Amino acid sequence: MLAYPNNADAVPATVTDAEGRADAAATPPLLRVQDLRVEFATDRGRIIAVDDVSFTLRPAQTVGIVGESGCGKSVTSLAIMGLLAAGTGRVASGEIMLRRRSGAWSDLVKLPRTQLPDIRGDEIAMIFQEPMTSLNPLHTVGDQIAEAVFLHRGAGRAEALERAAEMLARVGIPQPRQRLGAYPHELSGGMRQRVMIAMALSCEPSILIADEPTTALDVTIQAQIIELFRSLQDSSQMATLFITHDLGVIAEVAHRVLVMYAGQVVEEGSVVEILKRPKHPYTRGLIASVPRLDRPERGQARFFTIPGQIPEPGRRPPACRFMPRCAHAEVGICDAAPPPLEALPDGGSIRCVKWRSIETAPHA
């Protein structure tokens, strides 16, 4: 049958059940996103960009969100930051509960907009995909990092710059003191992304949102940045929401993984379950699509691709949104009703009514 090539060994050896990167379920959560729904007003009416997304984030935990462009992963992160484009994007329903430094819980959806700047950069920090354009070209990197310290700690300029130098050293920039006076154009892409990370970490946020932080970088630089993330994880209690389309990166950094498709979570689970024993046909397709140079074997194409394209928000199939692209789709079952997100015994969840029969089906 047309099934996905078994690509389980595409997952790097670093992901093992024994490694202890399993979920620290005992610690109380820092962030609880519940039934999040984000809408955008467009010329052609309202569009639901993100629908029914729920997850929790605990201290020292990294949750990865994977999916193709347009699946809603960036929108989810911008909604948490309260940075959806004013006037067009808005959280239509759901809640984003943040455990504040004080220990109290705040719903970021209901919090007055004027209070959000106190949280941004202090309790939740964010880094972006494009290091080349994410730094202000007219300000020195020292001033840009120091600004966050100044805004949230009320530090004086000298003190804030001192902190900035300390942060530059921490993210592995040589001669940090000299680099304070550098302008972004004087730094390489990898260095700029380190500056962005230094800026994000300068106030010791409890949550870091990283939106495709390595996508725009060269492969060797990507590896360095991933290494930096791992060392930061080991040395702090900070929780990370890591957004990427790159399963290799997810394998390196994440504890738990959310797989998103067309604005919905289709599968959720520990990184080992998701990468080694994917259940949803979409997840299986994503993993099979990781290019394998070592395995152009037995008439198999070197690249496996999921046929078709992600549907536009206005043209999503009414029931299972992945059905038109799914090799296991069955008329009468898959188009009968929207599949619910079903909880699994191992703590994960899946949105597919046929996953049991697919799982028993042999791989290619």
Added chain:
Amino acid sequence: MRRYLISRFIQMLPVAVVVSFLVFSATLLLPGDPAVTILGEQSTQAQRLALRQQMGLDRSIPEQYLRWLGRMLSGDFGASLSTQEPVAQMIRNRTPVTVELSILSVIFGVLVGIPAGVVAAVKRNTWIDVAASLTAMTGLAIPYFWAGILLIMVFSVHLGWLPSSGYVPFFVDPVANLKAMLLPAITLGSGLAALIMRQTRTSMLEVLSADYIRTARAKGAREPRVVLHHGLRNALLPVITVIGLQIGTLLGGAVVTETVFSLSGLGRMIVEGIFQRDFPSIQGAILVIVFSILVVNLLTDLSYFVLDKRISR
């Protein structure tokens, strides 16, 4: 930076030569004979011929030009044909008026145009934006002479708050000077304010959608800080270009404005010179204006180095 400066100066040389030739020849194209102006309608043909010979007007045009250029370069701008006053002295007396008028107009344009542009961009598609844009259109559409006359009618004739004419040097009486210059500066600066407002609005809108603005918000900067600290400085570069390019138009407007408010500046010197066929004073005044424009354009380019460190490398 130094190499850039040197190359800019070298680039200015041919421009200066072409411009000086145009200034020289423009007066030749003006109808009317200066000999008639000086000697009057009653003079004989022989008298006129003798005077023309004395003034060098009978020589070939390239020769006239070179002799003229030589005199200009040595600082000898000649004497006014109508008053015999040395043109260099006229320029010295009148330049401060025009310079002050231009500076005050630019200050007015910047003080009104930039805040209005920023507010219009931040509040885009609201009634505030529409009102600001409509005001700007009006400011652009009103001719200088009409704006000047309106202002005189309201503030001098009806309200009696400000004088309609009469220049007092700034160092003699600063208050009286500014009172006399306020209406002219508003007249001349309103069009500039409108242009600055529109350019500020456009570039601010572009800047506000930049990634680094999102970064500024993500680190917790509040909106006023995002707009002013992160947005405005990035949005100002194109605004400065517009101001630099508008200096020419501004000095053109100074001709009209100085006439309306009876200010004896370079603009009025040109107008009076044209009416009296006073070639030396027209040429002197225009040369000063043209070279000021060249210098202002150079200063505009140099200001980019200060504002944007990326350019200096």
